[in-house]
Amino acid sequence: xxxxxxxxxxxxxxxxxxxxxxxxxxxxxxxxxxxxxxxxxxxxxxxxxxxxxxxxxxxxxxxxxxxxxxxxxxxxxxxxxxxxxxxxxxxxxxxxxxxxxxxxxxxxxxxxxxxxxxxxxxxxxxxxxxxxxxxxxxxxxxxxxxxxxxxxxxxxxxxxxxxxxxxxxxxxxxxxxxxxxxxxxxxxxxxxxxxxxxxxxxxxxxxxxxxxxxxxxxxxxxxxxxxxxxxxxxxxxxxxxxxxxxxxxxxxxxxxxxxxxxxxxxxxxxxxxxxxxxxxxxxxxxxxxxxxxxxxxxxxxxxxxxxxxxxxxxxxxxxxxxxxxxxxxxxxxxxxxxxxxxxxxxxxxxxxxxxxxxxxxxxxxxxxxxxxxxxxxxxxxxxxxxxxxxxxxxxxxxxxxxxxxxxxxxxxxxxxxxxxxxxxxxxxxxxxxxxxxxxxxxxxxxxxxxxxxxxxxxxxxxxxxxxxxxxxxxxxxxxxxxxxxxxxxxxxxxxxxxxxxxxxxxxxxxxxxxxxxxxxxxxxxxxxxxxxxxxxxxxxxxxxxxxxxxxxxxxxxxxxxxxxxxxxxxxxxxxxxxxxxxxxxxxxxxxxxxxxxxxxxxxxxxxxxxxxxxxxxxxxxxxxxxxxxxxxxxxxxxxxxxxxxxxxxxxxxxxxxxxxxxxxxxxxxxxxxxxxxxxxxxxxxxxxxxxxxxxxxxxxxxxx
Numbered sequence: 001x002x003x004x005x006x007x008x009x010x011x012x013x014x015x016x017x018x019x020x021x022x023x024x025x026x027x028x029x030x031x032x033x034x035x036x037x038x039x040x041x042x043x044x045x046x047x048x049x050x051x052x053x054x055x056x057x058x059x060x061x062x063x064x065x066x067x068x069x070x071x072x073x074x075x076x077x078x079x080x081x082x083x084x085x086x087x088x089x090x091x092x093x094x095x096x097x098x099x100x101x102x103x104x105x106x107x108x109x110x111x112x113x114x115x116x117x118x119x120x121x122x123x124x125x126x127x128x129x130x131x132x133x134x135x136x137x138x139x140x141x142x143x144x145x146x147x148x149x150x151x152x153x154x155x156x157x158x159x160x161x162x163x164x165x166x167x168x169x170x171x172x173x174x175x176x177x178x179x180x181x182x183x184x185x186x187x188x189x190x191x192x193x194x195x196x197x198x199x200x201x202x203x204x205x206x207x208x209x210x211x212x213x214x215x216x217x218x219x220x221x222x223x224x225x226x227x228x229x230x231x232x233x234x235x236x237x238x239x240x241x242x243x244x245x246x247x248x249x250x251x252x253x254x255x256x257x258x259x260x261x262x263x264x265x266x267x268x269x270x271x272x273x274x275x276x277x278x279x280x281x282x283x284x285x286x287x288x289x290x291x292x293x294x295x296x297x298x299x300x301x302x303x304x305x306x307x308x309x310x311x312x313x314x315x316x317x318x319x320x321x322x323x324x325x326x327x328x329x330x331x332x333x334x335x336x337x338x339x340x341x342x343x344x345x346x347x348x349x350x351x352x353x354x355x356x357x358x359x360x361x362x363x364x365x366x367x368x369x370x371x372x373x374x375x376x377x378x379x380x381x382x383x384x385x386x387x388x389x390x391x392x393x394x395x396x397x398x399x400x401x402x403x404x405x406x407x408x409x410x411x412x413x414x415x416x417x418x419x420x421x422x423x424x425x426x427x428x429x430x431x432x433x434x435x436x437x438x439x440x441x442x443x444x445x446x447x448x449x450x451x452x453x454x455x456x457x458x459x460x461x462x463x464x465x466x467x468x469x470x471x472x473x474x475x476x477x478x479x480x481x482x483x484x485x486x487x488x489x490x491x492x493x494x495x496x497x498x499x500x501x502x503x504x505x506x507x508x509x510x511x512x513x514x515x516x517x518x519x520x521x522x523x524x525x526x527x528x529x530x531x532x533x534x535x536x537x538x539x540x541x542x543x544x545x546x547x548x549x550x551x552x553x554x555x556x557x558x559x560x561x562x563x564x565x566x567x568x569x570x571x572x573x574x575x576x577x578x579x580x581x582x583x584x585x586x587x588x589x590x591x592x593x594x595x596x597x598x599x600x601x602x603x604x605x606x607x608x609x610x611x612x613x614x615x616x617x618x619x620x621x622x623x624x625x626x627x628x629x630x631x632x633x634x635x636x637x638x639x640x641x642x643x644x645x646x647x648x649x650x651x652x653x654x655x656x657x658x659x660x661x662x663x664x665x666x667x668x669x670x671x672x673x674x675x676x677x678x679x680x681x682x683x684x685x686x687x688x689x690x691x692x693x694x695x696x697x698x699x700x701x702x703x704x
Contacts, residue, residue: 021138021139023203023204024134024138024202024203024204024205025135027198027199027201027203028131028134028135029154030198031090031094031127031131031195032127033154033158033191033195034094035097035124035128036154036158037158037161037162037165037187037191038097038124041162041165041169041184041187042184042185045184046062046063046307048180048181049110049181049184050110052179053107053108053110053113061110061111061114062110062113062117063428064231064234064425065114065115065121066114066117066118066120066121066124067121067299067424067425067428068121068227068425069118069121069122070125070421071421071424071425072220072223072224072227073121073122073125073126074125074126074414074417074418074421075220075223075273075274075411075414075415075418076125076220076273076414077093077125077129077130078411078412078414078415078417078418079273079411080215081130081133082411086130086133086134086205087199087203087204087205089126089130090126090127090131090134090199091196091199091200092123092126093123093124093125093127093130094126094127094192094195094199095123095196096120096122096123096126097120097123097192098123098188098192098193098196099119099123100116100117100118100119100120100122101120101188101192102185102186103116104116104119104120104185105182105183105185105186106182107182128417128421129413129417129418132397133413133414134203134205136412136413137205138205143343162321164321165184166184166321167316167320168180169181169182169183169184215271216264216268216271216273218264218268219261219265219268219272219274220273222257222260222261222264223257223261225254225257225260225261226254226257226258226261227254227422228254229249229251229257230251230254231425231426231429232250233246233247233251233254234426234429234433237433262276274411274415274418275411278403278404278411278415281403283399283400283642283643283644284399284400284403284412284416286638286641286642286643287396287399287400287416287642288415288416289419290352290356290396290635290639290642291396291416291420291423292419292422292423293423293631293634293635293638294359294420294423294632294635295419295420295421295423295424295427296423296424296426296631297359297363297427297628297629297631297632297635298359298389298424298427299423299424299427302385303431304431304432304624304625305324305327305378305382306320306321306324307617307621308378308617308621309323309375311602311614311617312371312614312617312618312621313375313378323378323379324382326379326380326382326383326386327383327385327386327389328386329383330383330384330385330386330388330389330390331387331389331390331393332386333386333387333390334355334358334388334389334390334391335390335393335394338351338390338391338395342395342398346646347644347646348395348398348399348644349642349643351391351392351395352391352392352399352639352642353639353640354391355388355392355395356388356392356632356633356636356639357388357636358385358387358388358391359389359392359632359636360388360629360636361388362381362382362383362384362386362387363381363385363625363626363628363629363632365380365381366378366381366621366622367625367626369381369618369621369622369625371611371614388632396420397413397416397417399642400412400415401416427628427631430627431627431628434620434623434624434627435620435621435623436620438620438623439616439617439620442615442616442619442620443612443613443616444582445582445616446612446613446615446616446619447578447582447612448579448582449612449615450575450579452615453575453612454571456479456608456609456611456612457482457571457574457575457578458567458568460483461483461561462561463561463562465606465608465609466479466483470603470604470605470606471605474602474606474610475609476601477601478601478609478613482578486574487559490546491557491559494542494557495556495557497538498539498551498555498557501534501535501537501538502534505527505530505531505533505535506527506530506531509527509530510523512526513526531555535551535555539551546570546573547563547565547569547570548561548563548566548567548569548570602614
């Protein structure tokens with residue numbers, strides 16, 4: 001009996017040509033440019049925004065609100081795109097993002113800005129996950145590395161332009177009658193409209209028919225109930241108290257939400273928002289867990305770098321954007337290099353290991369920062385972090401996509417992004433909360449350093465320094481309470497001594513007049529002479545202890561700090577007392593969270609006055625880098641056990657089309673009764689057997 005063998009390549013032509021793929025990628029690049037640019041623009045300008053809205057310490061609300069909504073919406077986009085197609089969901093995401101940008105430009109407070117950023121986040125959830133899912137549809141995992149250079153170009157351009165644009169906007173008082181920083185959000189409008197046009201024009205991908213499915217609304221509801229309370233307490237725990245009734249209530253609601261989510265997803269099976277069957281794959285499970293830890297360290301710690309550059313190194317927003325280039329360079333080098341190796345070999349196990357190792361070393365490098373460390377030292381740390389991230393960002397997504405077929409491509413991609421975003425959101429909330437919790441304590445500790453306090457007080461008591469316009473804000477914010485209280489207390493104490501000497505001299509003359517030793521007609525003159533002599537003697541004695549003391553003609557004590565030597569001697573006597581006060585947290589500088597709500601008082605201030613604040617921020621940032629480092633080390637250890645099967649040679653769409661073509665040939669052979677053996681790409685189906693469904697075909701090929 002003769003047999004005919006039809007190859008799968010003969011059964012179906014390529015589903016998309018190279019030209020069609022490039023057009024689709026062109027549309028994806030437009031949407032990704034919008035999302036990537038927004039993140040870099042806002043990150044550079046956030047300090048100016050926080051200062052203008054008087055709420056820099058509430059910055060975490062702005063970032064957390066954005067990340068919460070984008071995180072929650074990510075798996076919803078993935079599931080809905082599997083049902084209704086990627087293109088309409090991608091278009092919807094762009095429109096929502098643009099609307100949120102317009103609203104954000106009208107913000108009058110940080111909390112209002114956080115609400116509008118949440119709307120932006122609703123669109124960003126699609127902008128971040130849809131391009132990855134579409135790439136997974138149209139490109140085989142090995143081929144994807146060849147095309148990621150296009151996306152790296154978009155990311156690189158946005159990373160270069162974003163900080164520059166953000167810095168220019170943040171540094172401008174007004175543009176066309178609108179506050180400069182508000183253009184950080186308004187710039188998204190024309191870019192979004194261009195991106196929308198490009199997507200409508202070029203983003204056309206084959207729509208594969210799907211069977212009737214249920215939409216997991218209960219899953220979406222329970223994931224919101226689970227995440228929002230936990231993320232809120234992560235952000236507000238330091239203010240509420242980690243064991244406060246409100247915090248405990250959030251723990252309970254979040255825990256119940258997690259339990260409910262797992263139950264719902266189990267009951268929904270394949271139609272679940274995040275099908276639990278995905279975690280049967282050890283590759284997907286490990287990629288997800290590593291992604292959570294990497295996201296925690298990356299998002300949380302990375303947000304401190306632009307702030308560090310601007311606050312500690314004194315860079316302008318524009319300069320800080322340019323100073324981020326070493327990290328961007330490292331990302332591009334590592335991503336392009338790893339992509340080329342993946343495309344040639346189909347293997348990628350080494351890259352999560354190297355990526356987490358570089359990331360850990362980068363954070364360890366940054367833990368050695370000092371407030372006066374040069375920029376180039378920090379640039380080295382940023383380069384290491386970039387080299388680590390470049391090997392991780394795309395690799396973990398490719399690993400997740402390689403473990404599923406077309407039916408679950410969207411939900412697997414969004415689930416991978418979802419869990420990485422959960423890590424990032426938690427990292428942002430926890431690490432920024434940690435930093436701003438430590439700031440007041442570290443400021444007190446910085447003032448408790450003798451050399452730092454002595455130098456700062458010498459500058460604060462210097463009339464030329466204190467009276468300089470550029471120091472007016474920092475004096476009013478930090479030092480005036482110290483100077484005023486100290487001078488008032490010192491003057492009052494000295495005045496009491498002078499008044500006592502004056503009274504004694506007056507009484508002595510009066511006694512002499514009463515005894516007839518001095519004629520009554522000379523009492524006034526005698527009293528004046530005695531008082532002057534007594535006051536001069538008192539002043540001589542006082543100046544031994546307080547060299548800056550002066551006595552006016554009317555007997556009033558004043559303090560003159562113009563002489564450097566006398567001022568230094570006075571400060572030396574003052575420092576021990578203030579050291580004790582700052583050491584036990586009872587300093588007089590009114591240091592609390594409001595101290596850093598508006599950091600514009602540091603701009604241009606005398607270095608001696610600003611040093612305690614800069615040292616405190618440096619120490620707070622270093623604490624964040626230590627935490628991030630240990631979290632990433634956990635990811636490194638896990639990556640050593642990461643099993644990574646070779647990447648598939650075909651895209652998910654091509655596999656689905658080939659399966660359909662092969663099964664159609666088998667079906668035709670069965671109907672004709674022909675003794676034909678059809679090569680279905682690893683599926684062996686006897687001629688008399690009933691035709692397989694597409695899912696059965698995929699499972700059979702995987703098993704083979």
